[in-house]
Amino acid sequence: xxxxxxxxxxxxxxxxxxxxxxxxxxxxxxxxxxxxxxxxxxxxxxxxxxxxxxxxxxxxxxxxxxxxxxxxxxxxxxxxxxxxxxxxxxxxxxxxxxxxxxxxxxxxxxxxxxxxxxxxxxxxxxxxxxxxxxxxxxxxxxxxxxxxxxxxxxxxxxxxxxxxxxxxxxxxxxxxxxxxxxxxxxxxxxxxxxxxxxxxxxxxxxxxxxxxxxxxxxxxxxxxxxxxxxxxxxxxxxxxxxxxxxxxxxxxxxxxxxxxxxxxxxxxxxxxxxxxxxxxxxxxxxxxxxxxxxxxxxxxxxxxxxxxxxxxxxxxxxxxxxxxxxxxxxxxxxxxxxxxxxxxxxxxxxxxxxxxxxxxxxxxxxxxxxxxxxxxxxxxxxxxxxxxxxxxxxxxx
Amino acid sequence: xxxxxxxxxxxxxxxxxxxxxxxxxxxxxxxxxxxxxxxxxxxxxxxxxxxxxxxxxxxxxxxxxxxxxxxxxxxxxxxxxxxxxxxxxxxxxxxxxxxxxxxxxxxxxxxxxxxxxxxxxxxxxxxxxxxxxxxxxxxxxxxxxxxxxxxxxxxxxxxxxxxxxxxxxxxxxxxxxxxxxxxxxxxxxxxxxxxxxxxxxxxxxxxxxxxxxxxxxxxxxxxxxxxxxxxxxxxxxxxxxxxxxxx
Numbered sequence: 049x050x051x052x053x054x055x056x057x058x059x060x061x062x063x064x065x066x067x068x069x070x071x072x073x074x075x076x077x078x079x080x081x082x083x084x085x086x087x088x089x090x091x092x093x094x095x096x097x098x099x100x101x102x103x104x105x106x107x108x109x110x111x112x113x114x115x116x117x118x119x120x121x122x123x124x125x126x127x128x129x130x131x132x133x134x135x136x137x138x139x140x141x142x143x144x145x146x147x148x149x150x151x152x153x154x155x156x157x158x159x160x161x162x163x164x165x166x167x168x169x170x171x172x173x174x175x176x177x178x179x180x181x182x183x184x185x186x187x188x189x190x191x192x193x194x195x196x197x198x199x200x201x202x203x204x205x206x207x208x209x210x211x212x213x214x215x216x217x218x219x220x221x222x223x224x225x226x227x228x229x230x231x232x233x234x235x236x237x238x239x240x241x242x243x244x245x246x247x248x249x250x251x252x253x254x255x256x257x258x259x260x261x262x263x264x265x266x267x268x269x270x271x272x273x274x275x276x277x278x279x280x281x282x283x284x285x286x287x288x289x290x291x292x293x294x295x296x297x298x299x300x301x302x303x304x305x306x307x308x309x310x311x312x313x314x315x316x317x318x319x320x321x322x323x324x325x326x327x328x329x330x331x332x333x334x335x336x337x338x339x340x341x342x343x344x345x346x347x348x349x350x351x352x353x354x355x356x357x358x359x360x361x362x363x364x365x366x367x368x369x370x371x372x373x374x375x376x377x378x379x380x381x382x383x384x385x386x387x388x389x390x391x392x393x394x395x396x397x398x399x400x401x402x403x404x405x406x407x408x409x410x411x412x413x414x415x416x417x418x419x420x421x422x423x424x425x426x427x428x429x430x431x432x433x434x435x436x437x438x439x440x441x442x443x444x445x
Numbered sequence: 446x447x448x449x450x451x452x453x454x455x456x457x458x459x460x461x462x463x464x465x466x467x468x469x470x471x472x473x474x475x476x477x478x479x480x481x482x483x484x485x486x487x488x489x490x491x492x493x494x495x496x497x498x499x500x501x502x503x504x505x506x507x508x509x510x511x512x513x514x515x516x517x518x519x520x521x522x523x524x525x526x527x528x529x530x531x532x533x534x535x536x537x538x539x540x541x542x543x544x545x546x547x548x549x550x551x552x553x554x555x556x557x558x559x560x561x562x563x564x565x566x567x568x569x570x571x572x573x574x575x576x577x578x579x580x581x582x583x584x585x586x587x588x589x590x591x592x593x594x595x596x597x598x599x600x601x602x603x604x605x606x607x608x609x610x611x612x613x614x615x616x617x618x619x620x621x622x623x624x625x626x627x628x629x630x631x632x633x634x635x636x637x638x639x640x641x642x643x644x645x646x647x648x649x650x651x652x653x654x655x656x657x658x659x660x661x662x663x664x665x666x667x668x669x670x671x672x673x674x675x676x677x678x679x680x681x682x683x684x685x686x687x688x689x690x691x692x
Contacts, residue, residue, distance in 0.1 A: 285537040289551050
């Protein structure tokens, strides 16, 4: 029982369950479908933030181009939905019926070959994760094998974000250009614009997010998680302990890309369109801010960060639209200067000790009574109570 | 180059940085089970030599053979996996992790990405961590965060991390720098214990320490070997006295 309790505390299952309770029970019960759909949209950004916790917080690799993978995932999903919405019946007024409307406007007369796989949902779903991950692999393998890192890597990811935006906008006939892919209607005949569909998609999204967090938590607790932390501090020591450091960084980058892509696909499904404005440099940096505000060492914190910043964005951009960008910048600077570990760090350094102080007087008499605790045996001694470094212990989930 | 019985055979090794030859046509052999100490004035190329052996720096010419396997073109992690361990000059440990974790991470299993995901801390691993921790005198500090250890303990921990890998060749760059007299004695004992069954190369400046541990001493100067042999022989060599030991 005690072992189970300590496992719960160590793995951060409690904080994950609390988050699940909030987004699966509390939000749906207290919000109307319009607000809930909005929260669903914010939660798709949380995927990116969670990926950044693994990549930036654990791996120490800052990427300012996560929008690329979010966007690609979203586009893969949107391409499938667009083809379904463009059946010959619905597009019979076009000069070429049966192809997406923007292609028709751009004088395309047949569907490009590379769009063909997106007629099939399974292929599209595979592409949602596979295409961003393959791209991430190519970028990161080329960079990390050459020992490019730090600021240089961040700049390259920015360049990739810019290149992809320019490419999408420039190739209007194939990608929908600056408008993106819009007017998405059904998924295998199921109308995704209806309220009931929005509810279902919200829960699918929430479930996926919790699943992804649990997966990341599992990775953090494995030796791979320890190695990522070790690499961040002493890369050479890890290399000269017989590890191929580059491949571990590639793994972190590809993992973060795959997670972001799932978020992108869920964004398309819930919001009903995808456009280059979610691919470029600005959204990529915003996503880093979500992770920074939530706490870059905390998976759960990243979700709260994404929710909080987006609530703030919605609220302030309604009441003071001109001010929002300044507020956002101030928030980022404030976080970096004043509380570098974000909300989760504040919780660790202030809220938790406060709880502990309040609990202490009550717990004291109980501890005096029975000398129940057996002396630690050598086998217990060799297993450390904390799987993680002290500084990041509790906030890591 | 020919095959030899030496655990490490370095022949005609040269490395130049923008024309400056940090190591100049150096030839050096290390026997199995030998504890070799390399001494020499600053800038003689001692650390560069270790960098070359472990792959941190790439050689311009020449060959480094470890158990008759050419090392000069292997990636760093492959050299480590072949059985070469290297300790850095400043203690290089994971400050945020516990002593236990520091040693566990160094256990030579689960070294690929997928292997690390599937790695489980079995009883075998725990036993090994325990025995290495006892060897380096940190058995009571397994749960301590490594950053809180004293300087000397950090040095031992890094040696322990290397021992976890069971290397056949262990290279230590100034292991007793910054240690107290007592810690130096303990380290000397430790080195004498761990060189059983493996070869050890130590770079050191402290002559008393060198006398205590060395089987054989190599004196380097300007990227070349100035003298080689027993401590007494080297100390009596006029060339060595001239450039390094002083009159």
